[in-house]
Amino acid sequence: MRLASILPDRIGFGTAPLGNMFRAVPDGEARATLRAAWDQGIRYYDTAPFYGAGLAELRLGELLARQPSDTYALSTKVGRVVFDEREDPGAREHELGEKEGLFEHGRRLTMVTEYTAEATERSLDDSLKRLGTDRIDIVWVHDIAQDFHGDTWLQKFDEARTGAFRVLTRLRDDGVIKAWGIGTNRVEPIELALELEEPQPDGFLLAGRYTLLDHERALQRLLPTAQEQGLGMVVGGPYSSGVLAGGEHFEYRPASTEVRDKVRRIREIADRHGVGMKAAALQFSLAHPVACAVVPGATRPSRITEDIAAAREEIPAAFWHDLRAAGLVSPFAPLPDGA
Incomplete structure (x- = not known):
């Protein structure tokens, strides 16, 4: 499994919150959080241009610029190009779709969604500059799904298939990157990509769809197919936008009564x-054999300590048995330690 051989550990750090998701995170707080992640041994970092119009990449770059480039694994994403000019508010509303407001506190720069070969190459060049590094290990093709593109998502997928997918395959085969895949909040585009004879991804980052709260759809077809093909999964959003960790959001918006129940x-x-709850959430997501790593996000140093402790917490098998008996996890979901 290519992804498993690239990633140094099973727990990484997702930088979306450091793009000022939901709130303006002070620079000092962002630096302290990233410093805590590094000091406590986290060596896999996932980011994207979309996170605050490059803000998360810039903040992560400050940390990584002080570290030897062979001491960590890094993934970013393509599909959006950030321009150094003030955004058109109308364009922002269209871009965010149902995710409107996610990064309203990020940099107010114009972002264009495009999955062509030219846009992919420009996006990667820009990311390298913001990150202050000379290499990226894994590249995800970001958000080619209905939640961002509505009924045009299949057109966007086809644009990526003939553009981004082929560029990333060439870069992987030439040794410029180590792997590429799809990074979405939905299973459908990943399932579609796994049906292609070529270009073939090495894995995928699935955000919010293989969590303790929401995993049925991924178990139906996606994960069995990925396992057959020997592909790896990075689990994003393991706390379901925070609601599993004491927060109020699910799917990037206030949680419904049904979800809270x-x-x-x-x-x-x-x-x-x-x-x-954090321990249950992280360890459930990591129990599937396709899962290579989980990348919770954080904006405070104390959260890093909590996440690492949660990944190591001893959980009795009886807990998992009771969840299964209550119908709160799928009968087809692998549970930690074969519980």
Whole structure:
């Protein structure tokens, strides 16, 4: 499995919150959080131009510029090109679609969504400059899905297939990058990519769709196919936009009553067994054999400590048995330690 051989550990750091997602994160707080991640041994970092119009990449670059480039693994994404000019507010509304407001506190620069070969190469060049590094290990093709593109998502997918996919395959084959794949919040474009004879991805980053709260769709076809093909998965959004970790958001918006009720039921079982919700969430996502790593995000140093402790927490098998008996996890979902 190519991804597993690239990633240095099973827990990484997702930088979306450092693009000022939902709130303006002070520079000092962002630096302290990244410093805490490095000091506590995290060596895989995932970012994207979309996160604050390059802000997350710039902040991550400050950390990585001080580290030897062979001591960490780095992934970023293509599909959006950031221009150094003030944005058109109308264009921003169209770009965000149902995700409007995610990065309203980020840099107010124009971003254009494009998956052509030319845009892919420009995006990577720009990312290298913002990150202050000479290499990127993994590149994800970002958000070629209905949640961002509506009914035109298949057209965008086809644009990526003839553009970004082919550029990234060439860069991988030439040794410029180590792997590429799809990075989305939806399973459909990944399933479609796995049906292609060529170009073939090495894996995918699936955000929010293989979590303790929401995993049924991924288990139906995507993960069995990926396992057959020997592909790897990085799990993004393991806390389901925060609602599994005490937050109020699910799918980047206020959680519904139904979602909050399911979280409450999971928490009741967790409390009965003395299990932390973060531990349950991270370890569930990592239990699938396709999962190579999980990349929770954070904006405070204390959260890094919590995430690392959660990944190592001992969870009794009885907890997983009770979740299964209550119908809160799929009967087809692998559970930690074969519980």
